[in-house]
Amino acid sequence: MAGSIVTLKGIDKTFYRGKEPIHVLEKLDLDVPEGSFEALMGPSGSGKSTLLNIIAGLDRPSSGTVTVGGADLTKMSDNQLAKWRSQTIGFVFQSFNLIPVLTAAQNVELPLLLTSLNGAERKKRVATALRVVGLEDRMDHYPRQLSGGQEQRVAIARAIVNDPKIIVADEPTGDLDRKSADDVLTLMEKLNKELGKTIFMVTHDPAASGRAKVQRMLDKGALQ
Amino acid sequence: MNLATYARRNMFRRRGRTIWTMIAIALTVLIFCLIRTVLVSWEGSAEDAAQDRLASRHKVSFTMNLPLKYITDVRAVDGVVGATYANWFGAKDPLKRVPFMAGLAVDKDSFFEVSKEFSVDPAQLADWKATKNGVILGDILAEKLETGVGKTLKIESDIYPGDWEFKVAGIYTPNRKTADRMTMVMHWDMLNDDPRNAWGKDRLGWMLVNIKDSTRSAEVSKAIDRKFDEMDDQTLTMSERQFALGFVGALAAVLDALGYVSVGILLIMVLILANTVAMSVRERTNEYGVLRAIGFTPRHVATFILGESILVALAGGLLGVLLTFLLINNLAGPALVKQGGFFTFFHTPGWLMGLALLIALIVGVFAGLFPALRASRLRVTDALRRVD
Numbered sequence: 140m141a142g143s144i145v146t147l148k149g150i151d152k153t154f155y156r157g158k159e160p161i162h163v164l165e166k167l168d169l170d171v172p173e174g175s176f177e178a179l180m181g182p183s184g185s186g187k188s189t190l191l192n193i194i195a196g197l198d199r200p201s202s203g204t205v206t207v208g209g210a211d212l213t214k215m216s217d218n219q220l221a222k223w224r225s226q227t228i229g230f231v232f233q234s235f236n237l238i239p240v241l242t243a244a245q246n247v248e249l250p251l252l253l254t255s256l257n258g259a260e261r262k263k264r265v266a267t268a269l270r271v272v273g274l275e276d277r278m279d280h281y282p283r284q285l286s287g288g289q290e291q292r293v294a295i296a297r298a299i300v301n302d303p304k305i306i307v308a309d310e311p312t313g314d315l316d317r318k319s320a321d322d323v324l325t326l327m328e329k330l331n332k333e334l335g336k337t338i339f340m341v342t343h344d345p346a347a348s349g350r351a352k353v354q355r356m357l358d359k360g361a362l363q
Numbered sequence: 364m365n366l367a368t369y370a371r372r373n374m375f376r377r378r379g380r381t382i383w384t385m386i387a388i389a390l391t392v393l394i395f396c397l398i399r400t401v402l403v404s405w406e407g408s409a410e411d412a413a414q415d416r417l418a419s420r421h422k423v424s425f426t427m428n429l430p431l432k433y434i435t436d437v438r439a440v441d442g443v444v445g446a447t448y449a450n451w452f453g454a455k456d457p458l459k460r461v462p463f464m465a466g467l468a469v470d471k472d473s474f475f476e477v478s479k480e481f482s483v484d485p486a487q488l489a490d491w492k493a494t495k496n497g498v499i500l501g502d503i504l505a506e507k508l509e510t511g512v513g514k515t516l517k518i519e520s521d522i523y524p525g526d527w528e529f530k531v532a533g534i535y536t537p538n539r540k541t542a543d544r545m546t547m548v549m550h551w552d553m554l555n556d557d558p559r560n561a562w563g564k565d566r567l568g569w570m571l572v573n574i575k576d577s578t579r580s581a582e583v584s585k586a587i588d589r590k591f592d593e594m595d596d597q598t599l600t601m602s603e604r605q606f607a608l609g610f611v612g613a614l615a616a617v618l619d620a621l622g623y624v625s626v627g628i629l630l631i632m633v634l635i636l637a638n639t640v641a642m643s644v645r646e647r648t649n650e651y652g653v654l655r656a657i658g659f660t661p662r663h664v665a666t667f668i669l670g671e672s673i674l675v676a677l678a679g680g681l682l683g684v685l686l687t688f689l690l691i692n693n694l695a696g697p698a699l700v701k702q703g704g705f706f707t708f709f710h711t712p713g714w715l716m717g718l719a720l721l722i723a724l725i726v727g728v729f730a731g732l733f734p735a736l737r738a739s740r741l742r743v744t745d746a747l748r749r750v751d
Contacts, residue, residue, distance in 0.1 A: 197656055197743045218660055225658020232747070236653040240372035245364045250657045252366055297657070 144304060144337050145171035145194055150203035152189055152360075163189045164200070165360045173304075176331040176338045178351035185357045187341040188309055194339060195228050195307045196220045208304050225253045229298030229336075233310035235290040237282040243293045244269065244278040250301045268296040271334075272326055288319025295326060299336070306330065308340040312347050324350045366663070370670050377643070384639040385679040388726075391632040392683025392719045393690065398625040399718075400691055400711045402618055415577040416477070417584055418606035420569040422597040428566035429596050434470075436590055437570055442583040444575050447473035450554060450568035453521035454547050461507045465546040466518065468554040468568075477571050480542035487512060487533030495553050497532035501544035503701060505534050518547065523559040540708045544700075571603070629722060636679075636730035640672045644734040651738050652746025661739035668738055672731025673724060680723025684716045 152164040163186040171177055171194075181187050192198035193205055196212050205212040208227050215223060237246045244265050251261045269275045272292040282290055291311060298306050308327070312320035324347055330336045331352075340351060348354050356363040375381055419437065421427035428450070437446045447470050454466025467474075471492045475483055483491075483499055491497040498516065500508070510516050516529045529549060537544055551567070554560050574583050584600040591598045644651075651664045688711070696709040738746075 192744050195656070197747075221655065221658050221660045224656065230653075230656050232653070236649065238369070238650060238653075240376050241364075241369065245368070248364055249369075249654070252364070253658050 142173055143170040144173040144208055145169065145339070146204075146206040147190075147193070147200075148204045150190075150193065150200045150205070152186070152193065152198075153201045163360055164193075167203070167360065167362060169362065171337065171339060173337055174331070174335050175353055176328065176351045177340065177353040177355060178348040179339065179341045179355050179357055180343065180345075180348050181357035186360045187357050190357065191307055191309055191339065191341050194305075195230065196224050222253075225250055225301060227303050227305060229295075229301065229303040229306040231291070231294055231298050231306060231308035231311045233313040235282070235287070235294045235314070237290055237293055237297075239282050242279050242281055243274060243285065243296075246282070246293055247296045247300050250297060254301070264300055265296075268300040269293070271299065271330075272296045286319065287315050288322055291315060291319070291323050292326060295323070295330070299330060299334070303336070305337045305339065308338065308342075310342055310344075311340060312342065312344055317346075320344070320347065366667075370667055370674070373643075373647075373667065374671050374674055380639060380642070381675060384635060384675055385682060387635045388632055388676060388679025388723065389682035389686055391628050391635070392680050392723060393686045395625050395628045395632075395722070396683070396687040396711050396715060396719050397691060398621050398628070399715055400687075400696075400709065402622060402625075403712060403715060404706050404709045405618060415574050415580070416603045417572040417574060417580060417587070417600050418569055418603050419572060419584075419587055419598045419600040420606070422588075422599040425569070427596070428563055428568055429570070429598065431565045431567050433591065433596075433598070434567065434570055437572055437587055440583065440586050440590065442574050442576065442579055442586070443572055445473065445477050445573040446570055447477040448551070448567040448570045449474065450551060450563070450566075451522070452547075452549060452554065453523070454518050455521060456508060457517060457519045457526070460509065461504065461545065463545070464504055465543060466520070466549065467546060468549050468551045470551050474548065477573050480538050481535040481548075482538050483533050483535045491532035494530055494532050495550055496529050497550065498529040499533040499535050499548045500531060501546045502534050502536050503544040504547060505531070507545075523554070523557070525559065537707075543707050569606075572600070629726065632676075632723075632726050633729050636672060636676055636726060637733070639675065640668065640731050640734050643671070644668055644738050648738065648741065648746050649748075651741070652743055652748075655743040655746060665735040665739035668735035669728065669731040672735070673727035676723045676727030676730065677720070680720045680726075683723070684719055687711050687716060687719070 147167060147169040150164050150167040150169075151162070154161045154163055167190070179187050179190065189198065193200050194207060196207065196215070199213065210223060210227070212220065212223070238249070241249070247265045247268050248261055251264060256264070266275060266278070269278055272295050274289060274292055274296065277285060277289060277293070282293070285293065306327070311327070312323055315323060327338055327340070328350060331338050338351070340347070342348050421429055431448075434446055434448050437443060449470070450468040452466035452468050454464050456464065475481060475488060487499070491499050500510070505511060508516065510531050512531055512533060514531050516531050518527050518529060520527060535548070555564060572583075572587070574580060580602055587600045588598050654664060655661070691709070691711045696711075699706050699709045
């Protein structure tokens with residue numbers, strides 16, 4: 140059994156609506172082994188996205204410790220977290236979130252602009268990432284010239300171009316038709332199996348969940 | 364690609380909106396420059412008035428005359444190196460080729476000695492002095508009246524009835540850009556000896572006084588006025604600048620108001636750009652969330668927004684300065700000066716265009732600062748949730 144790449148201990152997350160506290164996560168513990176492909180399911184408002192955001196270093200818990208890839212996220216400043224995210228995490232969003240004024244290749248290149256790689260090296264990496272997702276022939280297309288499935292594959296190329304250890308995906312098939320969703324899930328399986336990426340996916344879709352190695356259920360802020 | 368590519372592409376993301384904003388900024392810069400040019404041109408001519416020259420008129424009103432002998436007394440005042448006198452002739456062109464011209468009846472021996480801003484060919488000046496009905500015209504006035512040296516000129520007057528016939532003896536050119544080029548200078552003697560001026564015989568309109576030391580102008584002014592304190596006709600002596608400003612007392616208030624309007628124009632510029640930037644930022648909040656998620660820092664986001672705001676402002680500012688250069692300095696300005704009248708020069712100086720650009724830059728910073736700070740302070744998760 141591989142060691143844990145994500146370890147959450149005693150996580151509480153409380154939001155406030157006015158003065159009224161809303162406990163989204165309560166005393167939550169989680170271990171995600173390196174190289175796993177996990178799906179997190181649960182009803183709306185159960186705290187799935189909050190948990191994903193905490194793992195990805197986008198949000199901080201109210202209490203508890205978060206260790207991802209050996210780093211204690213609760214001790215990092217915002218800028219340290221930003222740098223850590225750029226090196227460790229790849230993001231895949233439900234609505235793709237590509238920048239419409241940039242081509243597919245430029246969208247994929249965006250995270251690399253924060254590195255010290257030169258233009259030629261960045262170009263090589265972009266080409267590799269787009270080849271992995273099967274879109275090397277769409278490099279110069281703008282998002283509006285791509286189908287939904289293709290857009291999500293470009294987003295996945297953007298997520299892996301920095302060679303992160305973990306990919307977090309929030310409803311990656313939520314905006315796709317069945318066929319495109321299957322293609323995206325097959326691609327994620329490939330990233331997990333062939334490139335050894337740890338994938339943590341939030342989904343409502345049982346078909347998507349079924350493609351993961353581990354299924355977890357979150358309800359009322361606690362893992363079932 | 365680099366970060367500037369992203370910033371540049373964003374600038375023209377809503378092409379129409381950005382272009383209209385730039386045009387709006389360009390027009391406000393043009394209007395700002397136009398207003399300031401009016402002020403600069405007017406104040407410039409007043410400021411450019413000779414520092415070492417005083418003007419002395421009747422204490423009650425400019426329209427009242429003074430005894431001719433006053434000029435002798437003024438010339439004797441300590442600190443005065445030269446003095447001349449003139450009367451307002453109220454000249455007008457019977458053929459209406461010019462809407463307005465200044466007609467001065469002057470002392471032929473001293474006027475051009477004191478009024479150094481007019482340059483006259485010595486031979487023409489000598490001829491004029493020897494010709495009682497001779498006139499010397501400003502170069503633009505001569506052109507407008509389609510006349511030249513040696514020709515006869517018929518002029519009417521608002522004050523003295525009937526036709527007045529003159530011989531054009533010379534043309535003067537300006538020695539400084541603010542000197543009026545629409546003036547007709549005739550002999551004081553001709554007016555004084557004419558029966559139509561019987562009521563104003565041996566009386567002068569005002570005196571222009573050259574002083575030795577411009578720092579003593581207040582002192583010399585007082586000395587002149589003191590000389591006539593006990594007389595029936597008392598004088599009011601002031602700097603030539605004040606004298607010039609006195610002609611346009613009401614207009615000075617309008618010019619002041621224009622100054623305030625030009626500041627208001629700048630506020631409009633800020634509002635236009637701030638609105639555009641705020642709309643863009645709102646539309647892209649989710650996108651900024653994505654950038655933050657993949658590792659961009661709040662400073663990156665603020666720089667993108669601020670940079671875009673400054674670029675739009677500067678592009679609009681540059682366009683405005685270009686319009687100013689073309690429309691004011693190359694089209695309207697020369698036309699206004701050529702037309703004669705109020706403006707002896709009308710030209711937006713380089714420093715004013717530079718100032719307009721600097722203001723555009725500051726406007727860009729102001730308009731972008733608040734949205735940039737707000738967007739950079741947004742929590743990533745809140746930004747990602749935002750879909751406008």
